[in-house]
Amino acid sequence: MGLFNLFGGPDVGKLGFGSATTAQEAVAGIDLSGKVAVVTGGSSGIGVETARALSSQGAHTVLAVRNTEAGQATKADILKGSPKAQVDVMSLDLSSLDSVRSFASEFEKTKLPLNILVNNAGVMMCPFSKTKDGHEMQFGTNHLGHFLLTDLLLDNLKQTAKKTGTESRVVLLSSRAHHRTYGEGIRFDKLNSEEGYSPFSAYGQSKLANVLHANELAKRLKAEGADVTVNSVHPGVIATNLGRHLPGPVQWLLNNAVRPFIKNPEQGAATSVFVATNPSLKGVTGEYFADCNVQEKSAFGKDAALGERLWQVSKELTAKK
Numbered sequence: 001m002g003l004f005n006l007f008g009g010p011d012v013g014k015l016g017f018g019s020a021t022t023a024q025e026a027v028a029g030i031d032l033s034g035k036v037a038v039v040t041g042g043s044s045g046i047g048v049e050t051a052r053a054l055s056s057q058g059a060h061t062v063l064a065v066r067n068t069e070a071g072q073a074t075k076a077d078i079l080k081g082s083p084k085a086q087v088d089v090m091s092l093d094l095s096s097l098d099s100v101r102s103f104a105s106e107f108e109k110t111k112l113p114l115n116i117l118v119n120n121a122g123v124m125m126c127p128f129s130k131t132k133d134g135h136e137m138q139f140g141t142n143h144l145g146h147f148l149l150t151d152l153l154l155d156n157l158k159q160t161a162k163k164t165g166t167e168s169r170v171v172l173l174s175s176r177a178h179h180r181t182y183g184e185g186i187r188f189d190k191l192n193s194e195e196g197y198s199p200f201s202a203y204g205q206s207k208l209a210n211v212l213h214a215n216e217l218a219k220r221l222k223a224e225g226a227d228v229t230v231n232s233v234h235p236g237v238i239a240t241n242l243g244r245h246l247p248g249p250v251q252w253l254l255n256n257a258v259r260p261f262i263k264n265p266e267q268g269a270a271t272s273v274f275v276a277t278n279p280s281l282k283g284v285t286g287e288y289f290a291d292c293n294v295q296e297k298s299a300f301g302k303d304a305a306l307g308e309r310l311w312q313v314s315k316e317l318t319a320k321k
């Protein structure tokens with residue numbers, strides 16, 4: 001077990017990929033020309049390296065970001081290294097369901113097919129606050145925004161797979177923190193309540209929702225015979241802007257003393273890129289990956305009834321009022 005592996009997971013799997021693999025290594029030799037990928041939160045941390053790796057292999061990559069200036073800066077940075085890369089920036093605020101709907105409709109107007117959707121954006125441990133639709137911020141942004149986005153782009157993913165004869169893939173960024181949710185898993189009766197709110201448990205709950213969303217969508221797509229796979233991933237522990245709400249001393253430790261012993265963003269993006277592109281994963285769906293290998297989900301993460309209930313509730317909460 002290597003130092004990078006401080007937080008668990010096998011070191012190297014049978015393909016030779018493990019905790020120290022970078023996104024560029026994970027995608028090396030895989031031709032993505034003609035494919036289109038959307039990466040949410042593609043202007044910071046893991047999202048930048050995910051977009052860089054996908055576009056470097058020829059995927060037309062759309063950075064779906066709330067800060068379009070940062071998106072343009074990321075695009076310029078990617079083009080410096082890969083002048084031929086096709087990168088677009090489009091506005092998406094996952095904390096507003098109207099913004100998610102506008103993004104989906106703007107994306108459909110481009111008439112682009114969609115092969116890869118990476119639901120990467122996220123917020124962690126913020127003080128209690130609500131999205132524009134009145135949902136608790138972490139559940140609303142990390143789960144509900146992505147739930148609606150995926151739903152609105154699903155037909156394109158299916159049609160693209162049909163037309164090209166190549167499966168489309170959805171990757172959801174979860175976390176090992178999905179093991180550390182509230183006692184009841186998803187607190188359906190208090191989803192938007194400040195009562196008993198814990199920034200840490202609420203983050204874990206939202207990341208559990210990502211795992212359950214991937215499981216349930218994978219199951220439904222399999223049942224209808226759609227050629228679209230859906231998997232969730234834990235990227236590792238990486239010092240990014242995600243830590244902005246951590247207590248100051250913890251941020252300091254993460255950004256200084258701990259940083260040399262954890263993954264950098266290029267390594268953090270490896271599992272997303274691997275799951276989104278590796279040919280060996282054809283047909284693999286409803287799994288949870290870390291360090292480019294399948295990993296065990298938490299007990300709640302394997303709970304099919306919980307996943308079905310979350311699906312119904314999410315449908316209701318994201319329905320157009």
Ligand SMILES: NC(=O)c1ccc[n+]([C@@H]2O[C@H](COP(=O)([O-])OP(=O)(O)OC[C@H]3O[C@@H](n4cnc5c(N)ncnc54)[C@H](OP(=O)(O)O)[C@@H]3O)[C@@H](O)[C@H]2O)c1
Nearest residue numbers: 041044045046093094095121122173175237238240241242
């Ligand atoms: N870093 C880790 O150790 C770690 C561990 C486990 C899981 N993860 C997961 O990995 C993913 C990427 O995290 P990261 O570490 O790369 O964090 P990051 O650097 O903070 O990037 C997160 C991205 O999400 C975007 N975002 C946040 N709220 C949004 C909203 N309402 N609408 C649209 N975009 C929004 C951010 O935009 P702004 O730049 O505008 O804020 C940013 O681009 C997250 O889902 C996170 O939960 C990370």
